[in-house]
Amino acid sequence: MSGRLGLLPNAMLIQFVLLLILLVALSVTWKRSRQSVISRSEALVWSLVWIVAGAVILLPQTTTLVANFFGVGRGVDFILYGSVLALFLLVFKLFVALDQLERKLTELVRRDALKGFTDKHD
Amino acid sequence: MIQQGIGMKVIVILPAYNECRGIGTMVRSACVLVEEVIVVDDGSQDETAVVANHAGARVLQHRLNLGQGAALRTGTEAALQLDADVVIHMDADGQHDSSCLPSLLEPIQRGVADVVFGSRFLGDAPGIPWTRRALLEGARLFNVLGLGIPRRVTDPQSGLRAMTRDAALKISFKQDRMAHCSEILRLVTRSNLRWVEVPVSVRYTDESLSKGQTSMDAFKIAWQLFLGVFAK
Numbered sequence: 001m002s003g004r005l006g007l008l009p010n011a012m013l014i015q016f017v018l019l020l021i022l023l024v025a026l027s028v029t030w031k032r033s034r035q036s037v038i039s040r041s042e043a044l045v046w047s048l049v050w051i052v053a054g055a056v057i058l059l060p061q062t063t064t065l066v067a068n069f070f071g072v073g074r075g076v077d078f079i080l081y082g083s084v085l086a087l088f089l090l091v092f093k094l095f096v097a098l099d100q101l102e103r104k105l106t107e108l109v110r111r112d113a114l115k116g117f118t119d120k121h122d
Numbered sequence: 123m124i125q126q127g128i129g130m131k132v133i134v135i136l137p138a139y140n141e142c143r144g145i146g147t148m149v150r151s152a153c154v155l156v157e158e159v160i161v162v163d164d165g166s167q168d169e170t171a172v173v174a175n176h177a178g179a180r181v182l183q184h185r186l187n188l189g190q191g192a193a194l195r196t197g198t199e200a201a202l203q204l205d206a207d208v209v210i211h212m213d214a215d216g217q218h219d220s221s222c223l224p225s226l227l228e229p230i231q232r233g234v235a236d237v238v239f240g241s242r243f244l245g246d247a248p249g250i251p252w253t254r255r256a257l258l259e260g261a262r263l264f265n266v267l268g269l270g271i272p273r274r275v276t277d278p279q280s281g282l283r284a285m286t287r288d289a290a291l292k293i294s295f296k297q298d299r300m301a302h303c304s305e306i307l308r309l310v311t312r313s314n315l316r317w318v319e320v321p322v323s324v325r326y327t328d329e330s331l332s333k334g335q336t337s338m339d340a341f342k343i344a345w346q347l348f349l350g351v352f353a354k
Contacts, residue, residue: 099353106188106298110196113162113182117200 018057026050130207132227133158135200136179137193138214142168149177151220152212160200161214162193190281191295191302198290209290213281222322226284229318236289236315239275239307240282240322250326257340261304264344269308275319279303282322289315300339301346 026047033043056063063075072078134152138145138161145161152159161174165187175181182200184193194211201209208230212218222240229235242250242258261278265271271278281303285293292313297305310317 095349096352099349102298103296103353105186106192109184109186109188110192110199113184113196114200114203117180117182117203 015057019054022050022054022057130231131158131205132156132208132210132223133160133201133204133206134210134212134223135194135197136161136174136212136214137164137190137197138162138166138170138174139164139187139190139193140166140168140170141214142166142170142173144216145170145214146173146177148212148214148216148220149174149179152223153178155220155223156210158201158204158206160197160204162197162200164188164190164193189299189302191300191305192298194302195295202287202290206290207287208284209287210284211281217324217326218282219323219325222282222320223284225320226282226322229320230284230286234316235318236286237293237310237317238284239277239280239317239319241277241280241319242322242324243276244319244321250324254326261340261343264340265304265307268344269304269347271304271307271311275307275311277319278307280319280322297346297350299342299346301343301350304343304347305350 029038029043029046029050032038033040038046060075063078065075067073067075067078070078072081134156136145136148136152136159141148149159149161159179161171161179161181163171163174163181163183165184171181171183180200182196184196198209198211208227210223210226212220218240226238226240229238258278262273262275265275265278266273279300283306289310292315293306293309295302295305295309
């Protein structure tokens, strides 16, 4: 099947774009390592993440193997479920952080309200 | 005055948000019975603080509206600073009548309880709509199943409670908004504090109902309590 422009198959086009993004990420990672913004071991961990992502993009059937292990039919579905779960956890973490911030604000307002309370009323 | 009879310093806390119409009456009726009344003005935009002050209350002001739970906590800390022996939490919207203060204090006075909760379901609650009753029954079920609060607690959202100084120091409630009622119930019933419910009369007026909780608030309370588990 040919793509919209008739130059690349659909699957290859998305693979090409994603791999390009990963190559940029890999290059930025090592650039930051050279700039000493991140350590060499951090750069290695991130490089591993990008390489694994690249392998999944080039060999999408590998995700199906993992998906089948968890009882999910297709690899794409597995990634989608995982992404929804990850997003849910991130949003929940944000809610908790907001709650903690509110508690700090409450404490600040309370300290302000109680400042000199007993002195003022003695 | 009650405290003269029981030899304890009793302080009433009234959390108030835009209550300038009724706060004066509430303060004056409570001042007759106890020596100290603290009004925590929770960021009101009206003259609540001025009216409460003129009526004879000590007034604390939150610069922002934080919620009833936060105001009660501030008031409780102020009462402890004033060496209160007993701290009483009341609603300022006219639902609670000061005449129930003696019965609320009686178990503490007799030394049989550290915390006393007022219960609408043991007393008269004229005008309580069936929707509110159903909502409170749902809250009671949630308290039992979700929070492990004993079923014998009849009023899951009572805003009228009295506690000894030791109990007030021990109960560290953190919920700023409406969830503080369930949180306090949970903390008290799971501690070694002695607690009891007494019947109280609650007046439901159009104003108190408009400021009261809705079905949606029940979900908000459950969500706030859930978040509170993680936000230490």
